[in-house]
Amino acid sequence: MNAPTAGLLGALFGAALTATAFLLLAPTPAVPGDRATPATADRAPDTPPAPALPAADLAAENALLKARLAKVEAQVDQVVAGVGQLSALKAQRATLAAELEAAKATAAQEAEARRDTEGEPLPFPADLPAEFRQEGLRAALAQALADSGLDATVDAVDCSEFPCIAYGHAQRAWDDREALDAAFRDFTGALGRRWPEADHQHHTSVWAGKGTLSDGSTVKRTSFGLAVYPKGFADGQAGDLRKRLRFRQQQYNEATAD
Structure with a gap:
């Protein structure tokens, strides 16, 4: 082989090697359906690590977290305590109820017992005639005492409830019950002549008492209470009326007892 021919073959062989190396280094075009090789697959870029916090900053952050935790725990304790207090209040309310x-x-029960012994107060009728009210009753009693000859005095007329009750006392005491009854029959009879029996009712109570004279000495005397009212004003309430009259007279006796 002559020299020119050998040079030409060497040049062609070098060109072939260069082309082969270029093909090996060039990227392979993607074929639809083929999986990308690891060398060409997409991947997230690497994140550089965060720089470490100084020790002082870590301590401050730790202290802040501890404070927040303590605050939350205190709030939880308050809620728990509130639940306990609510339960206690509910129990107390049930006990009080x-x-x-x-x-x-x-x-x-006590009110019922009082009604049995005291009766019920009766409302004062708005249309009650004036002669059965305080001033009219005082005048009627004064006239009846004068007509009957009973030596007695009217001390008070209570019209706080219906009917009015006149309280008074005779200037003497009777040892003989029959003589006492006779004296007061004359008194109530004189009162009845003012108001015919068909038009009024009366309740009379007489009891032995004592009085105090101006020198401080005491004497026996006879006290009385007398209620007078027109018929028809307490119909259907006789039981309560009698109970109430007894109770009111007892209250008066206790209030005026020496």
Whole structure:
């Protein structure tokens, strides 16, 4: 082989090697359906690590977290305490409600017992004639005492409830019950002549008592209470009326006892 031919073959062989190396280094075009090789697959860029905090900053952050935790724990404790207080208040309310019901029952029993012994107060009729009111009754009693000759005095006329009750006393005491009854029959008879029996009713109570003279000495005397009212004003209430009259007279006696 002559020299020119050998040079030409060497040049062609070098060109072939260069082309082969270029093909090996060039990227392979993607074929639809083929999986990308690891060398060409997409991946997130690497994140550089965060720089470490100084020790002082870590301590401050730790202290802040501890403070926030303590605050939350305190709030939880308050909620728990509130639940306990609410339960205690509910129990206290239930106890008080039971005590209130018991007190109501006791009050109702006591009121019923009082009604049995005291009767019920009767309302004062708006249309009650004037002669059965305080001033009219005083005038009628004064006239009846004068007509009967009974030596007695009217001390008070109570018209706080119906009917009015006149309280008074005779200047003497009777040892003889029959003589006492006769003296007061004359008195109530004189009162009845002012008001015919068909038009009025009266209740009279007489009891022995004593009085105190100006020198401080005491004397026996006879006290009385007398209620007068027109018929028809207490119909259907006779039982309560009698109970109430007895109770009012007892209250007067206790208030004026020496």
